[in-house]
Amino acid sequence: MRGGIERKMARWGVAFVMPAIVFFTLFSFYPIVSAFLTSLTSRKILSLLKPDFVGFRNYGYLLSSSDFWNSIRATAVFTLGTFIPLLIFSLVIAFFITGMKRGQRSMQLAYYSPAILSSVVAAVIWLSILDPRGLANQFLNTLLGIQGVDHHWLASSVMVQFSTILVYFWKYIGYFVIIFITGLASIPPSVYEAATIDGASRWQSFGRITLPLLRPTIAFVSIMSMLQCLKTFSTQYLFTQSGAPGAPINVITLNIYNTGIRDHLIGRASAMSIILFVIMLGFTAVQLRVSGGDKVSY
Amino acid sequence: MKRLLLLVFCLSIMGALWATGTTEGDDGPITIKFWTHEDPARTEIEERYIQEFEAANPGVTVERVTNSSKKVPELLLTAFAANEGPHFFNTQIEDGYAYIANGRVAPIDAQAAGFTSDSALINAYVDGVLDPVSVGGDVYGLPLELTNWAIYLNKRIFRDAGLDPDADYPRTWEDMVEVSEAIAIRDGQILTRRGYDFRYPYYLVSLIPMVEQLGGQLISDDGQTAIVGDEAWLKVLTFMQQWGPNGMNLGSPTYTNARKTFNQDNNDIAMALSGLYQAGRIRNDNQEFYDSGDWMVIPYPQFEDAVKEVGALYYGHYYMVNIQVPEREQKMAWKLIGYMLSHPEEYLDRVGLTQPTKALMASKTFLSTPYADVFAADMERSHIVYYAEDSARMQELVKEAVEAVMLSGESPEKALASLKVKAQELLDQQ
Structure with missing residues (x-):
């Protein structure tokens, strides 16, 4: 009798999960498999002919290509330069906002507002700010008490990398602040009360209570932010379209786009996306293992 | 549960049958999809042509979709990759x-396009302009425009800098540096007024002729070698290095696009490179400046030690028809293209586009168009831009080299060495 009820409930469980599985299969799993199969061919985007099977030749080409390794470097610089500050600053800002007695909502709104802008709009706004005659030069020159210095925000190899990091940091910091605020709110106040009674300072509470109990949220934010950074595209695309040098910010996604759309080599572009997928999968697994996943004990 | 699954299955089968059962008959109504780039002046006249065409051809509806000129190639490519391309489109050669090389477009149906025969069609156009779209004896496109660029000059800024526009305009690239330096105004390192600035992404059209003036080539005559003539390339790369922010600081790709700024006449830029169509755009953007007579067009400069005179290379925008649409719709698409292109004088007069028919080039309209003579003279000492399946990639490689010397502090020798290797590899892959 009991087994019958469980089986019936399990069937409903399967029915409820099925749409998500179908959705995942159609829009995630199938494209991954299809991209992998395409990566083993010499398919060109416009060709109507059956593409030749080339095995792992596309992968071999990429691994010996200086252009591809430059993309790996650009992606690594961008990811490390963005996701570590994003993680640290969003946690610190969330901690301060949570401790505010007034104006919490408006601060959350202020930080979150750039996240609702499309990446294209954000990049266009920043393009006008970073123009040699734009606000960025004026602001920094006023701050440093100098005049007429062009900091080459988009024109030098180093500065253009910094500029893409700056735009991404500005756009996504609010999103991760909100997630941390939610994580902080889920820690029972009684734990802090007990610590206060035991004489713990605010910093001790942060180090001994907040950080350990926030571990699942930190793991989530670090994985999400890292994956977002690895997938970055629109800022680099718009910057290069507006005259910024391509090589310093030619991240893997931009290289995939250029190889597939500009050069028509969809087989090679697919191989690059599979490599990116494996990198993302590997980093996620490592992060989950290092952070201990969602294990937390009170 | 089983009933539910069965119901979903039946509904999907019915849906699929319904979706595949709606093809139109041989004489049913047709909707022709036409994709093109934004150009307000052209939109105005083409929408009128389309209305007239629809009235003359009952049952035919035309959907004209416009996007920015930068976006169109990408949209077309993704649509064709999904076998969902429009009936016809125009794009730069x-x-x-690549659409011709990959068999994605149909040969012209000369009679549908309004010509008595294939040879009548070919004879209607200036010699050679259909060559880029001719493969194996078939012609695959009709030119919406054939364009070369010359230099638009703001006389007011010249006078403000103490120069006489008629006497002091730059004839050589060396003059261009000198004049631009005289015109430039800087706030420290920041340029607040530029003399001239390049059209940076379009290197095949505007930079290759500089190399050719000095005896270099992008591709050798036999098509086997890329980047020919090291000395010429080095001189041009050094010129660009000196032009940029780390040299004489006369301009940079990161400043606002010179061609667009020029129309505003806001003391920002004195000279910009553009086509005959720019005059119409000045009129649309700034009627007062257009009417003031304070602008003129001068030829594309030459190097002082040029071994041959070369103007900016010309490119064509060609109309092409999707081979995957039914034959009846292909014919209708060619008929519409033929109808629109039967108004070359209005295209020239209202939009500033030159459709290179023999009749137009000999017409009063062309001969009396302001500065058409400058463009025509430059075109005579020029040739069509490099076109191949990989031309976008080739342009990207040249762009990388120019950016490396202008912005990244790389030496011209190193940038050239890298360009030669990559360009040759690309050529060998063809």
Whole structure:
């Protein structure tokens, strides 16, 4: 009798999960498999002919290509330069906002507002700010008490990398602040009360209570932010379209786009996306293992 | 549960049958999809042509979809990759040639396009302009425009800098440096007024002729070697290095696009490179400046030690028809293209586009168009831009080299060495 009820409930469980599985299969799993199969061919985007099977030749080409390794470097610089500050600053800002007695909502709104802008709009706004005659030069020159210095925000190899990091940091910091605020709110106040009674300072509470109990949220934010950074595209695309040098910010996604759309080599572009997928999968697994996943004990 | 699954299965089968059962008959109504780039002046006249065409051809509806000129190649490519391309479109030959090479577009139906025969069609056009779209004896496109660029000059800024526009305009690239330096105004390192600035992404059209003036080539005559003539290339790369922010600081790709700024006449830029169509755009953007007579067009400069005179290379925007649409719709698409292109004088007069028919080039309209003579003279000492399946990639490689010397502090020798290797590899892959 009991087994019958469980089986019936399990069937409903399967029915409820099925749409998500179908959705995942159609829009995630199938494209991954299809991209992998395409990566083993010499398919060109416009060709109507059956593409030749080339095995792992596309992968071999990429691994010996200086252009591809430059993309790996650009992606690594961008990811490390963005996701570590994003993680640290969003946690610190969330901690301060949570401790505010007034104006919490408006601060959350202020930080979150750039996240609702499309990446294209954000990049266009920043393009006008970073123009040699734009606000960025004026602001920094006023701050440093100098005049007429062009900091080459988009024109030098180093500065253009910094500029893409700056735009991404500005756009996504609010999103991760909100997630941390939610994580902080889920820690029972009684734990802090007990610590206060035991004489713990605010910093001790942060180090001994907040950080350990926030571990699942930190793991989530670090994985999400890292994956977002690895997938970055629109800022680099718009910057290069507006005259910024391509090589310093030619991240893997931009290289995939250029190889597939500009050069028509969809087989090679697919191989690059599979490599990116494996990198993302590997980093996620490592992060989950290092952070201990969602294990937390009170 | 089983019933539910069965119901979903039946509904999907019915849906699929319904979706595949709606093809139109041989004489049913047709909707022709036409994709093109934004150009307000052209939109105005083409929408009128389309209305007239629809009235003359009952049952035919035309959907004209516009997007920015930068976006169109990408949209077309993704649509064709999904076998969902429009009935017809126009694109620059550098992008369009791949559609011919991959058999994605149909040969012209000369009679549908309004010509008595294939040879009448070919004879109607200036010699050579259909060559880029001719493969194996078939012609695959009709030119919406054939364009070369010359230099638009703001006389007011010249006078403000103490120069006489008629006497002091730059004839050589060396003059261009001198004049631009005289015109430039800087706030420290920041340029607040530029003399001239390049059209940076379009290197095949505007930079290759500089190399050719000095005896270099992008591709050798036999098509086997890329980047020919090291000395010429080095001189041009050094010129660009000196032009940029780390040299004489006369301009940079990161400043606002010179061609667009020029129309505003806001003391920002004195000279910009553009086509005959720019005059119409000045009129649309700034009627007062257009009417003031304070602008003129001068020829594309030459190097002082040029071994041959070369103007900016010309490119064509060609109309092409999707071979995957039914034959009846292909014919209708060619008929519409033929109808629109039967108004070359209005295209020239209202939009500033030159459709290179023999009749137009000999017409009063062309001969009396302001500065058409400057463009025509430059075109005579020029040739069509490099077009191949990989021309976009080739342009990207040249761009990388120019950016490396202008912005990244790389030496011209190193940038050239890298360009030669990559360009040759690309050529060998063809």
